[in-house]
Amino acid sequence: MPNIKSAIKRVKVNEKNNAQNTAVKSSVRTAVKKFEAAAVNHDENAKELLASAVKQLDKAASKGLIHKNAANRQKSRLMKKLSAHA
Template sequence: MANTISAKRRIRLTQKETAYNRYWRTTMRTYVKKAKKAIEAGDRQAAQEAVLKAQGILDKVAVKGVIHKNEAARRKSRLMKLFNEKFSDTASKAE
């Protein structure tokens, strides 16, 4: 257990920051999961909207410092790759 006042203050601050980061991290994961489910469902319009929302959340979380900007870029890239793999075939078959 911390003995000094500053150490006790840091413990309180760390708990507050951890709760803040946990909220944004779970929100981010939720939006990414929703986007993946929409992609798997096959509805292009719904998937596109979900991917755009997920990208916005990823950018916001990166700006807030919860995740690194390169991690956000990597996650967005992987999400777009899934989207394009699923719907580029559909678009070419329809033509």
């Protein structure tokens, strides 16, 4: 643990931000997995799950948790899966 007050604060802030970022990334992955499972099973709620996954990907990209192009690539792949299983 650092001795300097500002360094102590940085450690605390970094830990808090890391926990928040981890939670958001986890929820994005969960939303994507839920949609993929629904798409494979031809569930009627696949479109709503797709919308939820896309929204979470956009939010994560806007906050800088994942790169904008990576989010767009994932969204494109999800759309392809929806149309393939429709």
